[in-house]
Amino acid sequence: MQELTPSTQRLINRYQEWSRSLQPKEEVSTISVDEVASRVASFYEKIRGVIDWREEHLLRKTAIERILKRRLFLKKNLNKDENIAEPFIHELIRGGHFPNETIPESKIAETQKVIDKYVFSLENSPAPKKEKAKMYLYDWLFGVAACEIEEILSLSLKENALIDFMMEVMKEGIRIKERAGMPSINENEADTQLYIAVQRALFKLDEPTITYHLLRRWYPDWTNLPHPALNEISSNIYQIWKKIENALKHPLSEKFYAVCERYDTPYLILGDIVAQNPSAAYENLKNPDALESKIKEAYGLRLKKVRQKMSRAAVYSTLSIFLTKVLIAIAIEVPFDKYVTQQFDYMTSALSVIAPPILMFFLVLSIHPPSKHNEDLVIMEVMKIAYGKEKKDIYGIKPSPRRGLILNLFMGVFYLASFVVSYGLIVWGLQKLHFSVLSVVIFLLFVSMISFAGVKIRQRAKELVVEKEKDTFFNSLIDLFSLPIIQVGRWLSNQWTKYNAVAVIFNSLLDMPFQLFVEFLEQWRFFLKEKKEKIH
Structure with missing residues (x-):
């Protein structure tokens, strides 16, 4: 038997927390949509997936951003009292982006709170020198909002645990060699670059998702900001945006990524092994022979997934x-x-x-x-x-x-x-x-x-x-x-x-009429069910 490192033990503990979070909770009311309307909407989303192709792990986040922007755009004004979260989540479930009857109804209020936060930041941001800057800020903010909403509706406890684990282990071995005439990098900058590189290497996360994680890292209360803090962030939103852009485009970012990309596989495999049975992970990992067998099994499964x-x-x-x-x-x-x-x-x-x-x-x-x-x-x-x-x-x-x-x-x-x-x-x-x-x-x-x-x-x-x-x-x-x-x-x-011209046509001419049709279909089926219930 071998002793596990403290970092590995912490990873197992966090995976066990993730496993417990998946257990069904008693007497929790969940959001439900009509199955027939869902099949129609899901078919439409599959067609969109071909026309506006994205990598598989970005499909859901892209759909959240697209639907959110459309629903906000159709409002005459961004009124905080208007609740768009409920129809917004219903549309996501109907489109097959989240399973039916699994998201608690309490998530509607949480999602609306997130939307209100980003709308407030946009409305209370300082007037830019160029009018286009406001439009770019809108795109940037609601790209990040989509990531936060995805996190609310589907917690990433397991992924975040693996990111923190890889960063903790890799940090011990990172050595930055300075060159004459080149600017030096301090410890905080190095940590930020490693954090960004680990996310890119492990899960191929895009810039909006990494931006959301950086905001949570720099502002620990980001998911529940008090009003004074939100006011201050809104006033400095352009400076915050610039700081994040500088971090993402740092001269050493590609060097950090190259190192993390080469060594990410062992972390992915170890994560897969622990995720298979978190409660028995200590026993499975302490035995080297059993661990080797598990590694080969996990490696084979991941290789099959990569091919698919x-x-x-x-x-x-x-x-x-x-x-x-x-x-x-x-x-x-x-x-x-x-x-x-x-x-x-x-x-x-x-x-x-x-x-x-x-x-x-x-x-x-x-x-x-x-x-x-x-x-x-x-x-x-x-x-x-x-x-x-x-x-x-x-x-x-x-x-x-x-x-x-x-x-x-x-x-x-x-x-x-x-x-x-x-x-x-x-x-x-x-x-x-x-x-x-x-x-x-x-x-x-x-x-x-x-x-x-x-x-x-x-x-x-x-x-x-x-x-x-x-x-x-x-x-x-x-x-x-x-x-x-x-x-x-x-x-x-x-x-x-x-x-993408074809995607623009879908967005401007087909999306809204189709969603109105699907919502009408759903309401019509609910109406028929009510009438049937009265027949006795």
């Missing part, structure tokens, strides 16, 4: 790209080729539509599972975390060296040359296939976005990889010509998320 996620991501992203490409072809490319250039060709049009999804398919197909050696490394790392060891691992954080003006200029010119060559070859190939100028431009946009999406999916596929990857000359050559395309794809994807 990759398949789902590939299908949804490919479908989203395909549908959008078809719509663009029908609305823009075909009319342009027919009536402007008068060079319409069925084969060229078909190729421009099917080539992007095929590219995505092959990118996903090229993903390889981790090696057997990787599993052995995971077993060893989990053992080290659970039992500890006399010699602690050291994780070096080293700032990138500063390059001189001439070297920077040379690197910039070389990068620009690779950019021109990469896109030049594609353009040359498309011209040989008789693509029109507009079709070439649209094709390049889609190839760039698909390349970036493919890289993200490949990164997700490596979430269990602990072993260090080997750099080869061939990989370096591929990087040289693919990085410019991926960088452009990253920028385009960020813009696409903001301005």
Whole structure:
């Protein structure tokens, strides 16, 4: 029998608290919606999931934000006395984002309190110099509000426990190496960067969710702010926003993330083992042989889930790209080729539509599972975390060296040359296939976005990889010509998320009429039930 580290014991205790929180509570009234209306709404949300594709773990939060903003926008004024929380939660349950008859009715008041808090902060924020700043603040605030509402409706006790555990263990080994001429980083900044990196590595959390966690960390009373504190925060909201943005874009943030991303797998596996049976976790973990068996089992299950996620991501992203490409072809490319250039060709049009999804398919197909050696490394790392060891691992954080003006200029010119060559070859190939100028431009946009999406999916596929990857000359050559395309794809994807034309059509023309129909359907079915009850 081995003795567990104090950190591991605290993790087990918190998982046991999480397990107890899942037990059904007696005589608690829960929120219920009509099952037929729910099936209709859930089908609509699945269609939206294809059109406005997001990574799986962000789907619910994205839906909360979208529905919240729509319901607030439709109000003539943001009146604190107006209760939008109840219909808002009903819509979330009907859409399949939360299970029916599981959320206590008391959560309605809690959710309304959160909405009121963020509305108050927006209304009482100082007038900005630029009018657009208020609009950006609105987006930022209610992106964070969506995260807090998700936390209220589905507590993240287990996830928060694992984040704190990994941060506690990793903090002991973090060593920041200073470079001459580079600004130093104090302990609080280092802790913040580690906290951000752990969240990104473990659960791939996005900026609004991390922002919410930072606000809770910096303001311990954030979830229940007294009025004077809320007033003060509202007055300084732009400075708080700026402080968080600086933390998220810190020069060392990527260095911290790289370290945490490499070593997150053992923490995920240990968390899975404890979560399987928190009450028996002490006994299971103290026996090294039993622990090794549990590690192999948990590793196999997580590997299976990763493959399922990759398949789902590939299908949804490919479908989203395909549908959008078809719509663009029908609305823009075909009319342009027919009536402007008068060079319409069925084969060229078909190729421009099917080539992007095929590219995505092959990118996903090229993903390889981790090696057997990787599993052995995971077993060893989990053992080290659970039992500890006399010699602690050291994780070096080293700032990138500063390059001189001439070297920077040379690197910039070389990068620009690779950019021109990469896109030049594609353009040359498309011209040989008789693509029109507009079709070439649209094709390049889609190839760039698909390349970036493919890289993200490949990164997700490596979430269990602990072993260090080997750099080869061939990989370096591929990087040289693919990085410019991926960088452009990253920028385009960020813009696409903001301005997805198909999603805008859904939001502005279909969302509200459809929700009115679903609410009418639900009320009609309740009416029929009442009439039936009177027949006796």
